[in-house]
Every structure is written in C-alpha cells, then in structure tokens.
Amino acid sequence: MATLFFSYFAGVIVLASILVVALRNPVYSALALLIMFFHVAGLYVTLHAEFLAAVQIIVYAGAILVLYLFVVMLLNVKRDERYHAQYPLGAVLGITILTEVLLLIAQHSFSKETATASLGATDGTLAIEGNTETIGEALYSTYLFPFEVASLILLVAMIGAIILAKRDLFEAHN
Amino acid sequence: MVPLSYYVILSAIVFTTGLVGVLIRRNIIIILLSIELMLNATNINFVAFSRYLGNVSGQVFVFFALTVAAAEVAVGLAIIIALYRSKSSINVDEFQLLKW
Numbered sequence: 447m448a449t450l451f452f453s454y455f456a457g458v459i460v461l462a463s464i465l466v467v468a469l470r471n472p473v474y475s476a477l478a479l480l481i482m483f484f485h486v487a488g489l490y491v492t493l494h495a496e497f498l499a500a501v502q503i504i505v506y507a508g509a510i511l512v513l514y515l516f517v518v519m520l521l522n523v524k525r526d527e528r529y530h531a532q533y534p535l536g537a538v539l540g541i542t543i544l545t546e547v548l549l550l551i552a553q554h555s556f557s558k559e560t561a562t563a564s565l566g567a568t569d570g571t572l573a574i575e576g577n578t579e580t581i582g583e584a585l586y587s588t589y590l591f592p593f594e595v596a597s598l599i600l601l602v603a604m605i606g607a608i609i610l611a612k613r614d615l616f617e618a619h620n
Numbered sequence: 621m622v623p624l625s626y627y628v629i630l631s632a633i634v635f636t637t638g639l640v641g642v643l644i645r646r647n648i649i650i651i652l653l654s655i656e657l658m659l660n661a662t663n664i665n666f667v668a669f670s671r672y673l674g675n676v677s678g679q680v681f682v683f684f685a686l687t688v689a690a691a692e693v694a695v696g697l698a699i700i701i702a703l704y705r706s707k708s709s710i711n712v713d714e715f716q717l718l719k720w
Contacts, residue, residue, distance in 0.1 A: 448621060448622055449622055452622045452626065456626070456630045459630065459634060460630070460633055460634065460637075463633075463634045463637040463638065463657050464637055466637075466641065466650075466653055466654065466657060467637055467638075467640060467641035467644075467645065467650070467654060467657075472647055472649050472650055472653075475650055475653055476653065479653055479656065479657070482657070482660065483660070486660055486663070486664060489664060489667075490667055492622075493667050493668060493670075493671045494671060495667050495670070495671070495679055495682075497679075498667060498679055498682055498683070501683065501686060502663075502686070505686050505690055506656075506660075506686070506689075509690060510656065510689065510690055510693045513693060513694065513697055514649065514652070514653065514693070514697070517649065517697045517700060517701065518649055520701070521649075521700075521701075521704050521710060523647070523709075523710055532643075532644070533643075533644040535643075536640055536643035536644035537640060537644065539639075539640070539643065540636050540637075540639060540640035540643070543636055543639065544632065544633065544636040547632040547636070548629060548632065551625055551628050551629055551632065552625075577679075580676045580679075581676060581679055581680060581683065584676045584677065584680050585680055585683065588677075589677075589680050589684075592684055596684055596687045596688075599687065599688060599691050600687065600690070600691055602691075603690075603691030603692070603694050603695050604694070606694075606695045606698065607694040607695050607697070607698040608698075610695065610698035610699055610701070610702050611697075611698040611701045611702060613705070
C-alpha cells in the first residue's frame with residue numbers, strides 16, 4: 447500500500463519535472479511545476495511530515511508560483527527558440543551525471559533502512575507528539591539562531607527586490 | 621515500508637532534470653523554475669533521511685531551505701524585471717556584454 451502511494455507520487459513528480467523542462471510555453475511550465483509541488487507535498491505526508499507538506503503548499507504553490515506567474519504575464523514574451531544552441535552537450539551531461547549518481551546509489555547499502563527497531567521508537571514519539579510540535583521544539587531551542595538569521599534573509603531579500611525592480615531610482619521627481 | 625534508496629533515486633532524477641533544464645533552456649524564467657526543481661529534489665532527500673534516521677533536524681533544514689528559496693525567487697524575479705527593462709528580451713543568449 448505504501449509502495450503504491452510512493453510510486454504514484456514519484457511517477458507524477460518525475461513526469462511533471464520533465465514537462466517543466468520540455469514545454470515551450472512558460473505558463474505551462476509553471477503549471478507543471480505546480481503539479482509537482484502538490485505531489486511533493488503528498489510525498490511529505492506519506493513520510494509523516496504533515497507540517498512540512500502544509501508549509502510546502504502555502505509557500506511554494508501559494509507564494510512562489512504566483513510570483514512566477516505574475517512575472518511571466520507581466521513580461522508577456524513572444525515565442526522564441528526553446529533550446530539553447532548547445533543542447534546536445536547539456537543532454538549528454540545530464541545523462542552522464544544521472545548514470546553516475548544511480549550507480550553510486552546502487553552500490554551503497556543503506557543499512558539504516560533495515561533497522562526497523564529504532565524506527566519503531568521514533569514512530570511512537572512522533573505519534574504522541576505530532577510533527578508540528580516536534581519541529582517547533584527543535585526550531586525554537588536548538589536552531590534558534592538560524593531562525594533569526596532566516597528572518598534577516600527575508601528582510602534583505604525584500605529590500606533587494608524592491609530596489610532592483612523599482613523604476614527611476616536616482617532621477618529627480620518631476 | 622518503502623526503502624530509503626527509492627527516495628534518494630527519485631531525488632537524483634528530479635535534480636538531474638532541473639540541472640539539464642538550467643543548461644539547455646534559453647528563457648530565463650524557465651531557468652529559475654529549474655533551479656526550484658533542484659531545491660525541491662534536495663528537500664525530498666532531507667525529509668526522507670529525517671524519517672529514516674528518526675531525527676527531526678532534516679525537516680528543520682527543509683524549513684530553512686524553503687525560506688531561502690522564497691527569498692531567492694523574489695530577488696531573481698526582480699533581476700529579471702530589471703533586465704527586461706533594459707534589453708526587452710529574456711533570452712539568455714542576448715545578455716553577452718561581459719563576453720570578450
């Protein structure tokens with residue numbers, strides 16, 4: 447049953463990611479990415495990370511993708527050539543890297559996956575506490591400093607985005 | 621229970637698809653979308669390992685990676701808007717002022 451869910455989510459994720467790269471219209475690519483985001487959130491739910499699934503949908507599908515669609519519709523570009531002139535080189539490089547990574551994974555034994563005893567213990571604690579509480583306890587105690595730095599990153603990104611996209615920054619007001 | 625290597629293989633496939641997308645597309649917006657693909661692939665990897673090692677730190681890191689991805693998208697799209705304003709094109713081949 448778990449394998450069925452995983453194979454559905456994984457299949458749609460791979461298909462959607464290939465469509466993102468291959469489609470001609472940028473709006474269609476953004477919509478394929480939306481499908482991918484939803485199925486990644488489904489994959490997180492099967493991995494018992496429900497809070498991350500909700501955050502993924504809210505942030506990625508609800509904010510980042512909407513921003514992309516705004517910019518695509520703002521720029522309103524005509525259709526032009528899809529692929530770079532050097533696309534055979536890119537495809538060969540991609541196939542080479544994928545083959546190497548798959549070979550690396552195939553010859554390495556993931557020994558922890560057979561240790562179901564330890565998995566049972568954490569299953570118990572997660573069932574008691576739930577995913578949100580567990581993340582909250584780790585985020586606000588051990589990872590408090592990175593949390594504050596993340597808020598600084600967002601502030602800097604906001605300032606940078608406003609200044610970069612602003613028109614007539616140094617001209618006098620008429 | 622699904623073996624951990626399945627998740628790592630899925631993450632590798634999505635990451636390589638995003639990598640090939642960055643290399644072979646000409647539209648800057650599609651290049652940024654492919655970067656989001658790569659970030660999502662690493663997030664899948666982190667969450668899978670966090671589940672199988674019983675450590676919540678993987679999910680906390682996904683939280684921060686999500687934050688950084690959102691910030692990067694905002695700044696990247698602002699750069700694209702500034703580029704379009706100066707050149708009226710979002711074809712990567714046409715931005716070659718730095719080429720000697």
